[in-house]
Every structure is written in structure tokens, then in C-alpha cells.
Amino acid sequence: MSGYTLAELSRLLRERAISSTEIVKSCLERAERHNGALNCFISLFPEHALEQAKAADSIIAAGKAGPLTGIPVAHKDIFCTAGFKTSCASKMLDSFIAPYQATAMAKLDAAGTVMIGKTNMDEFAMGSSNENSFYGPVSNPWDTERVPGGSSGGSACAVSARIVPAATATDTGGSIRQPAALCGVTGLKPTYGRVSRYGMIAYASSLDQGGPIAQTAQDAAMLLGSMSGFDPKDATSADVRVDNYLDALNNDIRGLKIGVPREYFTPELEQPISDAVTAALSLLEQAGASVIDVELPHTDLSIPVYYVIASAECSSNLSRYDGVRFGHRCPEPKDINDLFCRSRGEGFGDEVKRRIMIGTYVLSEGYYDAYYLKAQRLRRVLRDEFRAALDLVDVIVTPTSPTTAFPLGSRIGDPVSMYLSDIFTVSVNLAGLPAISIPAGFSAGLPIGMQIIGNYFQEARLLNVAHQYQQMTDWHKRIPGGWQL
Amino acid sequence: MKWESVIGLELHVQLATRSKIFSGAANRFGESPNTLACAVDLGLPGVLPVANEEVIRMAVMFGLAVDASIAGQSVFARKNYFYPDLPKGYQISQYELPIVSAGRVQIQVDGTTREIGITRAHLEEDAGKSVHEGFTGSTGIDLNRAGAPLIEIVSEPDLRSAGEAVALMKKIHALVRYLEISDGNMQEGSFRCDANVSIRPAGESGLGTRTETKNINSFRFVEQAINYEIDRQIGLVEAGQEVIQETRLFDPDRNETRPMRGKEEANDYRYFPDPDLPPVVIDNDYIESVRRQLPELPEQKQQRFMETYGLSEYDSSYLVANRETADYYEAAVVAAPEQPKLVANTVMGVLSASLNRENLDIKDSKVSADKVGNLVIRIADGTISNKIGKQVFESLWEGGGDVDDIIEKQGLKQVTDSSEIGRLVDEVIAGNEAQVQQYRNAAPEKRGKMIGYFVGQVMKKSKGKANPKQVNLLLAEKLEK
Amino acid sequence: MPIKKTQVREIAWLARLAIEDEAMAGYAKDMADILALVEQMQAVDTSAVEPLAHPLEIAAQLRPDSVNEENRREDFQQTAPQTRDGFYIVPRFVE
Missing domain, CATH: 3.90.1300.10 (Amidase signature (AS) domain)
Structure with missing residues (x-):
């Protein structure tokens, strides 16, 4: 069954x-x-x-x-x-x-x-x-x-x-x-x-x-x-x-009306994925949809904006894990700060610590305006671009990921290249929009995903198209x- | 050199809501540790804060009472720092967009009125408590208070003496109680004060380096702490040393302030808008609906007391200093509508003395307001004298009962029958021949003083019940003969 | 933008994270790489744009002032590292 x-x-x-x-x-x-x-x-x-x-x-x-x-x-x-x-x-x-x-x-x-x-x-x-x-x-x-x-x-x-x-x-x-x-x-x-x-x-x-x-x-x-x-x-x-x-x-x-942002079809996008999305769009056109170009010109900034905002929020959200009321506590703390530092140092893995560090840094005195506030302003720019595009079309179709599944261990040592795997997805979160990923083909035996982005609370439309x-x-x-x- | 002190206060006032600012846990004092700390207060993984609407209403009410502007959009921000009794590693507070800003209040000191600016008032959650006593080598954390709603009221550095600072603190204390937004209980920490103090040469307009003395919880301590700080800073500067910007604590046992240990490092609080809490949006309709709920405030009440009851500025200001006293006074006036002044004297006199003697709040008075009214009526209509009035009050205080019953049972009714008084006067004249002779030989202008002796004798014989006016008149008449 | 080890140490202290000395250089490099990525943001002039903190820009939903939580100390303290007499216990510290 x-x-x-x-x-x-x-x-x-x-x-x-x-x-x-x-x-x-x-x-x-x-x-x-x-x-x-x-x-x-x-x-x-x-x-x-x-x-x-x-x-x-x-x-x-x-x-x-x-x-x-x-x-x-x-x-x-x-x-x-x-x-x-x-x-x-x-x-x-x-x-x-x-x-x-x-x-x-x-x-x-x-x-x-x-x-x-x-x-x-x-x-x-x-x-x-x-x-x-x-x-x-x-x-x-x-x-x-x-x-x-x-x-x-x-x-x-x-x-x-x-x-x-x-x-x-x-x-x-x-x-x-x-x-x-x-x-x-x-x-x-x-x-x-x-x-x-x-x-x-x-x-x-x-x-x-x-x-x-x-x-x-x-x-x-x-x-x-x-x-x-x-x-x-x-x-x-x-x-x-x-x-x-x-x-x-x-x-x-x-x-x-389907919008396609050309900004998403970058050189980093694997060709078979680009082809699969193009084929899917043709199929949808055959079913009576129309496809037009839309512009999301600041898409390339979505990764930096995302990492500033997400890291800042995470650095604060994860402060509650201090070894006092729940969660890991280090053995034999010598004083209260030792308890905080070692419980957190031992309890969190490398990537979590990295993001807490980045988030702490971008919120700290002297950097807040240049990083956090700047990212929030760009967040509005990115959101407004989506809004403008969704005024013209019902949904936006893009690849979900620039690559198919990559080998275990291949990016773990390089945080920035890992972050770039999210290039097509993060701006949707920044804008707060709904989006769905559905299978749209295969490349060398690995699945390809296609992303459909809709307007606020239009999940029904996304599910309908999917x-x-x-x-x-x-x-x-x-x-x-x-x-x- | 002559120095001037520049003082600003930060008052942390716990709001008297049923539940906490961001959770449905009870906002109460004095329970067993951690029994009032719910999942949200503990900052368990995954929990979220939701702001209490009553807290918003109370803040708006305070803002209106100090003639401040109310933010159409105010934002909760996170103040990030690690402390064992701060459950989430951040305190939810307001930073850039507080709910109340740019208000003012008036204070009276030594007969002069000054206007003090209120920079802002913002909402925040309280932290828990660290308990060191009873734990060897460790500290116990109690989070019952975590999440209790606070309004932090920040004044402009407009104050120039410890006396003015205390006047402001008392003013705000009275105000929050008038508004019924806080119990103002200082022993329980519901009303705490941080004092920012600096000095400068008199007449200059620049600001000196300030110190912040934290968590002072009585009017007297605020006065002592500020005076100590002023003296200390003057001493330093006059000795050629510098004042260091730092946080200090007041030690009431030694009557001194000293630097706070453990918090000496400069903190970087990394404030940012709390992503769990969208902005609080307040429209004019809401503000107006709260304005309609505003009670009569101390200044308005004082004005009315002066106009309606013909009270002096001093009496009226005494009576309106707190809402309970004002309410008590007015309830007593209802019982004795013709005698507002006499009621004021009684409330400020015997009642106040008895309350002080037993360290009671007026709301716990052993004599109710209507009985004070009844008593005043009996003094005013001559049934008893002022002096006997005190005696009746004491009886009411000690044993309760009814004013007229006490007068009746203890036979305290004033003697106004002139033949009865005449009999007593005759007895006194007959029994004090020498003094009578002296009186009669004395020059007329000296007699006024000498008659007091005979009045005293007659009053004594009457056990205080004779009407003193009548006694005076009759004595003067009979001694002439 | 290079990040110095002392900066890493300061940030780690603000975040109360114990980081081994030998890991410092790695953090410094990763942070520098990430900040270089983040630096791309500065290319756009946003002086006329308001910051956006909440994607939907909604107003706060408020909660009525009623008590709807009961004492669950025993449940909550079951997962606590150390408690005594209802208190959470930590090493003694000076306030």
C-alpha cells in the first residue's frame, strides 16, 4: 500500500x-x-x-x-x-x-x-x-x-x-x-x-x-x-x-497569465533544468495559459539580504538556548558565563554558530545601519518588485534550484557556495509570498523542480496550476x- | 565654585493587569517560585508572544494624563543580552518608536511650580529574579516575574535637586494610582526608580558626565541617593578628578551609592524590531475612547476642591496627593455637606495622625468616611467641642460604633445651658478668691490673658463639655462684678 | 573585508559562544567571505526606501487580558538541567 x-x-x-x-x-x-x-x-x-x-x-x-x-x-x-x-x-x-x-x-x-x-x-x-x-x-x-x-x-x-x-x-x-x-x-x-x-x-x-x-x-x-x-x-x-x-x-x-523572470535564467542554472522549465511552460501554454516576461531586477541581491536578516533574527532567537531552563548544559561550569558560553559552544553545530556570529555582527553597534537596516530596505525593494510583477500576471514560474541534487560533502566546506543554492527561493520568503515546487523532469536520473510563485494568500491558485x-x-x-x- | 545638579529619572512602573504582557500567565506577586511562569514566560522553544490589549490601553491612558503624544504605530524591539533571569536572552521592550513621547507634568516644591518634561514612556516585559540566599555556591532563578508588564517613564534632565526628583517621583506615583494602572507598591518592586545625576558649574548649559543609580525603591532612598551622588561628584571634581559614566547601586544601610559589579562592561544590546510582534497600531478613535475613560486628575481635582469646598491651596494639595485620600475626603463631605473645611481639618488632623501612628493606608482606616462626616456635624452644631471630637474619634478608631451613641453613652454632650455653666462659673469664682482678687486688681489689657486660668478651671469641672465661648462670656461678665 | 581574530572573539563573547582558539581562523575566514557577499547590498541606493520588518505589514493582533495558563512547573522542569525547590539552579553570580 x-x-x-x-x-x-x-x-x-x-x-x-x-x-x-x-x-x-x-x-x-x-x-x-x-x-x-x-x-x-x-x-x-x-x-x-x-x-x-x-x-x-x-x-x-x-x-x-x-x-x-x-x-x-x-x-x-x-x-x-x-x-x-x-x-x-x-x-x-x-x-x-x-x-x-x-x-x-x-x-x-x-x-x-x-x-x-x-x-x-x-x-x-x-x-x-x-x-x-x-x-x-x-x-x-x-x-x-x-x-x-x-x-x-x-x-x-x-x-x-x-x-x-x-x-x-x-x-x-x-x-x-x-x-x-x-x-x-x-x-x-x-x-x-x-x-x-x-x-x-x-x-x-x-x-x-x-x-x-x-x-x-x-x-x-x-x-x-x-x-x-x-x-x-x-x-x-x-x-x-x-x-x-x-x-x-x-x-x-x-x-x-504566467510571468517568467529572465533574471532567474542565469549562467549558473544547469541547462537541463532550464530546458525542463521551458518545456513545462510550453505545456502550460498548450493548456491555454499565456507566458510573458516579468522583471525582478534585484534578484541577485536576495541572497545577501536574506543572510543578513535571517542571521540577525536567528542570533536573537537562539539566545534562549543558554543551558539554564532546558537543553544542553555543559559539565561543571565554573561560573555563569562559562555555563552560557560552553553550553552554547557544545550544543550548537558549526553552521548554527556561524549564523549566530554573522547575525550578532550585523546587529552590533556601528554595523546595524549598514547591514541590518540596509537589508530591510532592500527587502522592501524586492517585495515591491514581486508586487509589481504580480500585478501583471497570475503566477510566476521559475526553476526551484539552479542544480539538481549535489554530492554529499561537496559544498559543506564552503558556506557561500551552499548559500547560493537558495538563489531562486529566498526572495519569496523575503516577500512573504506563497510558492510551490513540483517535479518537472529529470537530469541524469535526478529530479528537477519547477517553482510556481503566486500572490498573497493565493495558495488555491498555485495548487490549481500545479x-x-x-x-x-x-x-x-x-x-x-x-x-x- | 557654585555647582548645579542636573537630574533625570527613569521610573519602572509595573502595570496592574490580570495577565502578563505577552502571555496568559497570572501577573501576581509572592507565589511559590516558577509557578506563574508559563511556556511563553520561560521562552521555551517555539513559543510566541502576543501583546496584552490592556497594557496598550494603560500606556495610552498614562500618555494622555501627561499630555504626551501617542504613537499611531509603536514597535516592540528586542534588547539582547544574556542574564540568568532573562529567559529568552532578550527583553522585549520599545526602542525607536515608543508608545508615548513628549509629555509633561507639573511639580510643586517649596511653593514654586515647575514643569518637567517626560521624554517618553515605553512598554516592556520584566525579567525574573535571582535568589542568592539559601543556596550555597549557586543561585536560584525564579521566573514568576518574567513577563510582568512594565511601563518605563523617562523624564527630561529638568530636575535640579533631590527634592525636585522626589516631587516628580511622588507626582508620577500619584498619577499611576489615580489612573489605576499600577498599585505603585514599592516594597514589592512595582514602582522602581533609576536616577541619572550629573553636576555642572551653576549657570552653564552643557552637561557633565552622568551616573545612573539603579533600582531605588523608596522616596526617601531616592532623595538620599541623589544627594549622596551630588556630593560625591562635587567632591571628585573639586579634588581634580573626573566623574566616570557608570551604573551604580544605592546601599540604604550605608547611605551611599557604589558601582555595580558584574555589569561594568559596556553592553551592546543589538536592538532590532521584534519580528514576532507586528507594530501596535492605534487610531484616533481609540485614543478618544481612552480619553473618555480618564478619571479626574490631581490638578483638576485640586482646582475643584478649592472652588467647590473653599479649601486652601495647601489643604487641597494635601488631600489630592493620592486618590484614596481624595476619595475618602469627598465621601466624608457627602455626610457633612455644610462643613468641607472642618472635614478637611479632621482628615488631615486626627485621621492622618492615627493612620501614621499605626502605619496604615487610608483605605484600611478603622473609621469610615461617613463617620468622620457625622462627627464633624456634631462638632459644627455644637453638640460636642473640638476637643471632645478628638475623644469621640479615638473611640470610633478603637471600638467602632456610632457617633451619636458614643456621645450619648459617654455623656460627652457639650453643656450649653447657661444656668448650668453659670453654676460652674460661680463655683470657680468662689473657690479661687486670691486669683479673683488679682484679676480684679489687674489692668484691663492684662485681664485677657488672666481669664484663661478661670476658663481652664471651668472646663475641668465640666469634664470638657462646657461650651468654651459661653464660659468665656459668663466669666468675663461675673469677674467684672 | 578581512575580519580579525580579536573581532571574532568579541562577537563570540557577545553571543556567548565558546570557540576554540584553533577554530578562530576558520570563523574569521567564513565571516569575511559571507560579509563580502553581503557587501553587494551597498551597490543599491536605498536612501528613499523605508525598511520592511514584516512581510505583510499587518498590525498586531492583541490578546484580551485574561489568565489562561495554570501552574505547570513540574512539567516544565522535567527537562531542566538543574532545579531545586522549584528554582532553576545556576552557578552563583554577583549582581
Whole structure:
């Protein structure tokens, strides 16, 4: 039963052709069988999952099931799950059992989903390769010598290898879309404020946003519908109605105006990816959409702007890990500052420390205006460019990543080259817009992702376009070899 | 050389909300450690702050009361530093865009009124407490206070003496209590003061190097600390040394300030707008709705007391100094509407003395306002004398009861029957022949003084109940004969 | 822009991060590389642009003033490194 989409499982469950317990058992079996090779899970909760499955089965038997009742999902280990280890892939939180439930988790619980386990990630979501994990790197199911992308590498990997039909993830600069692209699955970063951040461990508060990774746009729509909505516990959550994402999937895309920013087709972009996106655009044109050029002239500045803002926010957000109330404490501190410095020095990995250092620097006296304030001004420039472009078109289509999955270890020693892997995704976070990455081809056996960016709170439109594309193609149905179903 | 001191205050006032500024935990004092610290207060991974609307209302109310401008958009910022009782490694405060700015208040010192500028007032969260006593080699951290709402009120360096500083502090203290936005309890730390002090040669306009003395929690200590600082700085400069810009602590046991240890290094707080909290947007309608909630403020009340009750400036200013006293006074006047002045005397006299004696707040007075009113009526209508009035007040204070019952039961009614008084006068004249003779031999201008002796004797015989005016008149008449 | 080791040390102290002496040079280099990347921002004149702190530019949602949290000290202190009598315990320090 692995390999079924979430929508198919949902139908089979309600037809009572299969039970949640059977599905969950199968997921757990696959997780245990393949995790050694893929390392996509930090924790698995078999007992808890089977209990939840049993409860779901009785709800189904009582005829009270919703579309997600009994569906197994994996959660990125960045979401607080009450009573379960929540590590953020950091030594700092290796022994942290969350004492409360993240809002997105509570919403998915209420919808009847079953939590299989918590997925691996870059430590505190900082990274683009999932190599910055205290629990070791995750492998790409298409080539285990390659990275799955990051930071939600574990979630993308688990869906790609068909261990779970869908998973939750978070995206600060591309952390849902880039791993989805590199693993050949569908990943949606919603509009900033669409999904509550309460209980989602913060990396960069003004950029972080939770969302789903799934096999198809339809599955992503089902999950997003349940995760979304205003949360009084999150002051940045948007009090905007949640659309019925499923209803919109089948809307006609004739007359759809697609913008293509030439700035994204740089020399660094691998040719097969450029070709795949061009081919996809032709296909959409055949379906009745029109394609026009749009300008996003300051795209090249999005990486510097992103690293200033994200690092500044992270340096402050991660100050709470001081060894006093929770998390790692160094052995035998000789005084209070020794406790702070060594607990943090030991508890955080290299990339986290690097970003804390950069963030501390750009906020410090004498540098604030030149770096932080400058970046915030440019953030407005970048956002306004998107707004202007989206006044002309309904969606913007770009490649998700300039390259396909790169070999493990190939960029880890060079932070700047690693940062540049996010060149096509970070500006969307800076603007707070929604965007989806969907499979759009292959290059040398590795998946290619295409990004569709929409206007604020137009997730329904994105999912509609993605779904229509997936009706015309089968890239999303290709399954990596070696993870027999 | 003659020196002038330049003083500005920062007052940290805890707001009297039910819940904390960014969480739903109770904002209370004196509970078992860490029982009032919820996930948000502890800064657990993943939690988010949401601002309490009541805190915003209170800040706007304060701003209106000091005639300040209210920011249409105010921004919460993070002040980053590590401290064991600061859970998140940053304090949420306001930095560039505070909610209140450019206000003013008036203070009276030695009969002169001065206007003191209020630079700004901003909202912030309090930190927890570090407890050193009872832990050997370690410190205990209690985060019950973490997240308690504070408004920090910053004055312009307009103050020129410790006396003025105390007057400002008292003024703000009265104001926040009038507005009912803080209990102003200094023992519990709800009202704390940092004093910035510098000196300069009198008449100059430049500013000297200032020191900041932190966390002073009584009016008296503020006066002592500032005076100590002024003297210390003058001493330094006159000895050819320099004042160092630093943070100091006041030690009330030794009546001195000394540099704060542990915080000597220059801090770089790396303020930036808190990305978890969008700006607080306040429109004019909201400001006007808060303005309508404003109670009568001390100056307005004083004006009214002078006009309506005919009180002197001194009496009225005493009575409005805090809202409870003013309310008590007015409640007593309701019971004795014809006698506002006499009521004022009673409140400022016997009542105040009794409260001071037992160190009680007026709200805990053992004699209610309406009884003070009843008592005043009985003095005014001549039922009892002023002196007996004090006695009745003491009875009320000690044992409660009703004014008329006490007068009746203790037989304190003033004797106004002139034949009864005449009998007593006759007895005194008969029993003091020598003094009577002396009186009669004395020059008329000296007699006025001498009659006091006979009045005293008659009052004594009447156990204080005789009407002193009548006694005087009758004595004067009968001694002439 | 080169970053000196002393600067790395100062920043590490502000951030309360213990960094081994032998790692200092690596941090200095990485930071210099990242700051060189960041320096590209200076090419654009933004003097007429307001900073953007929140992508949606919404106003704060406020919370009614009601108490809705109870005492959960025991739960919260289960994951704490060291507690005694309800206090979090740290090495003694001077205020």
C-alpha cells in the first residue's frame, strides 16, 4: 500500500478497503527497513502511531471520518509535539521533550492524522543539504551519495522514498521547495502568516513558514487545508479566510497569465533544468495559459539580504538556548558565563554558530545601519518588485534550484557556495509570498523542480496550476529505485 | 565654585493587569517560585508572544494624563543580552518608536511650580529574579516575574535637586494610582526608580558626565541617593578628578551609592524590531475612547476642591496627593455637606495622625468616611467641642460604633445651658478668691490673658463639655462684678 | 573585508559562544567571505526606501487580558538541567 497518494489512501480508508492500522504498520515497517540507509527519521513512534491508527479506525467505523482520518504523516523535528522528543536536529535539544503541542500539529491531530515519527533536518533549519544535523546527513533516495536538499531533507526524503504519503516541513529560504525539488516531490511554502508558527521552533521569525510536502498538489492541498488558519497564539498569523483548496484544483487554467523572470535564467542554472522549465511552460501554454516576461531586477541581491536578516533574527532567537531552563548544559561550569558560553559552544553545530556570529555582527553597534537596516530596505525593494510583477500576471514560474541534487560533502566546506543554492527561493520568503515546487523532469536520473510563485494568500491558485500540470505529466509519479514498495 | 545638579529619572512602573504582557500567565506577586511562569514566560522553544490589549490601553491612558503624544504605530524591539533571569536572552521592550513621547507634568516644591518634561514612556516585559540566599555556591532563578508588564517613564534632565526628583517621583506615583494602572507598591518592586545625576558649574548649559543609580525603591532612598551622588561628584571634581559614566547601586544601610559589579562592561544590546510582534497600531478613535475613560486628575481635582469646598491651596494639595485620600475626603463631605473645611481639618488632623501612628493606608482606616462626616456635624452644631471630637474619634478608631451613641453613652454632650455653666462659673469664682482678687486688681489689657486660668478651671469641672465661648462670656461678665 | 581574530572573539563573547582558539581562523575566514557577499547590498541606493520588518505589514493582533495558563512547573522542569525547590539552579553570580 506504499506508493499510494494521500488522496487514494483517504478514499480507500473511507471505502473500508483498508484500515489505518494496516497503512500505519506498513509505513512503520518501511521506515524501519530504510532508515538505516536514508537516515530520514530522527524518531519513530510505533506504539503511539498504532494507538492513533486504532483510534482512527474506530472513528472511520463510526462513519465520522474526515478526509485525513487515519492518514500517516511524518513531522519535521522542528514542530513541538507534546510528550515527544523535539530536537531540531541539534545536540542542544537532544534530550528535549516538548511540553506542549504546536498549533499546526494540534490541527493535524484534530483532523485525524497519525504521527509516524519526526524527520531529520538541518540543525535549527539552517542549511540546504541536510548535512548540518546532529543526527547525521540524510541521503537522497534517487542517489544515496547525494544530498536530499535542506533544511527539510528528512521530510522530502521520506515522501520521495514512499515511506509516508506526506510530511510537514518548514521553509525559511527554500527549505520546503528546494528539498522537494531535489527529491522529486511536491512542496508548498504558504504565504507568511497562513500556517501558525506557534510551536514551530524559530529560526528566522519574519521568514519561517510551515507547509506540506507530498507526492501531488492534490495531497498538498488536503494537508494545507488542515494546517492553515488564524491562530490567536501567533501575532503574525493572518486573519484571512482559508480557501477550499481542493475545490479549486480542477479550475480551468485557460487564460492564466504566467510571468517568467529572465533574471532567474542565469549562467549558473544547469541547462537541463532550464530546458525542463521551458518545456513545462510550453505545456502550460498548450493548456491555454499565456507566458510573458516579468522583471525582478534585484534578484541577485536576495541572497545577501536574506543572510543578513535571517542571521540577525536567528542570533536573537537562539539566545534562549543558554543551558539554564532546558537543553544542553555543559559539565561543571565554573561560573555563569562559562555555563552560557560552553553550553552554547557544545550544543550548537558549526553552521548554527556561524549564523549566530554573522547575525550578532550585523546587529552590533556601528554595523546595524549598514547591514541590518540596509537589508530591510532592500527587502522592501524586492517585495515591491514581486508586487509589481504580480500585478501583471497570475503566477510566476521559475526553476526551484539552479542544480539538481549535489554530492554529499561537496559544498559543506564552503558556506557561500551552499548559500547560493537558495538563489531562486529566498526572495519569496523575503516577500512573504506563497510558492510551490513540483517535479518537472529529470537530469541524469535526478529530479528537477519547477517553482510556481503566486500572490498573497493565493495558495488555491498555485495548487490549481500545479494540479493541472500534474494531470498532463507523470514526473511526480516516478519513484526512486531501490526502495521497493 | 557654585555647582548645579542636573537630574533625570527613569521610573519602572509595573502595570496592574490580570495577565502578563505577552502571555496568559497570572501577573501576581509572592507565589511559590516558577509557578506563574508559563511556556511563553520561560521562552521555551517555539513559543510566541502576543501583546496584552490592556497594557496598550494603560500606556495610552498614562500618555494622555501627561499630555504626551501617542504613537499611531509603536514597535516592540528586542534588547539582547544574556542574564540568568532573562529567559529568552532578550527583553522585549520599545526602542525607536515608543508608545508615548513628549509629555509633561507639573511639580510643586517649596511653593514654586515647575514643569518637567517626560521624554517618553515605553512598554516592556520584566525579567525574573535571582535568589542568592539559601543556596550555597549557586543561585536560584525564579521566573514568576518574567513577563510582568512594565511601563518605563523617562523624564527630561529638568530636575535640579533631590527634592525636585522626589516631587516628580511622588507626582508620577500619584498619577499611576489615580489612573489605576499600577498599585505603585514599592516594597514589592512595582514602582522602581533609576536616577541619572550629573553636576555642572551653576549657570552653564552643557552637561557633565552622568551616573545612573539603579533600582531605588523608596522616596526617601531616592532623595538620599541623589544627594549622596551630588556630593560625591562635587567632591571628585573639586579634588581634580573626573566623574566616570557608570551604573551604580544605592546601599540604604550605608547611605551611599557604589558601582555595580558584574555589569561594568559596556553592553551592546543589538536592538532590532521584534519580528514576532507586528507594530501596535492605534487610531484616533481609540485614543478618544481612552480619553473618555480618564478619571479626574490631581490638578483638576485640586482646582475643584478649592472652588467647590473653599479649601486652601495647601489643604487641597494635601488631600489630592493620592486618590484614596481624595476619595475618602469627598465621601466624608457627602455626610457633612455644610462643613468641607472642618472635614478637611479632621482628615488631615486626627485621621492622618492615627493612620501614621499605626502605619496604615487610608483605605484600611478603622473609621469610615461617613463617620468622620457625622462627627464633624456634631462638632459644627455644637453638640460636642473640638476637643471632645478628638475623644469621640479615638473611640470610633478603637471600638467602632456610632457617633451619636458614643456621645450619648459617654455623656460627652457639650453643656450649653447657661444656668448650668453659670453654676460652674460661680463655683470657680468662689473657690479661687486670691486669683479673683488679682484679676480684679489687674489692668484691663492684662485681664485677657488672666481669664484663661478661670476658663481652664471651668472646663475641668465640666469634664470638657462646657461650651468654651459661653464660659468665656459668663466669666468675663461675673469677674467684672 | 578581512575580519580579525580579536573581532571574532568579541562577537563570540557577545553571543556567548565558546570557540576554540584553533577554530578562530576558520570563523574569521567564513565571516569575511559571507560579509563580502553581503557587501553587494551597498551597490543599491536605498536612501528613499523605508525598511520592511514584516512581510505583510499587518498590525498586531492583541490578546484580551485574561489568565489562561495554570501552574505547570513540574512539567516544565522535567527537562531542566538543574532545579531545586522549584528554582532553576545556576552557578552563583554577583549582581
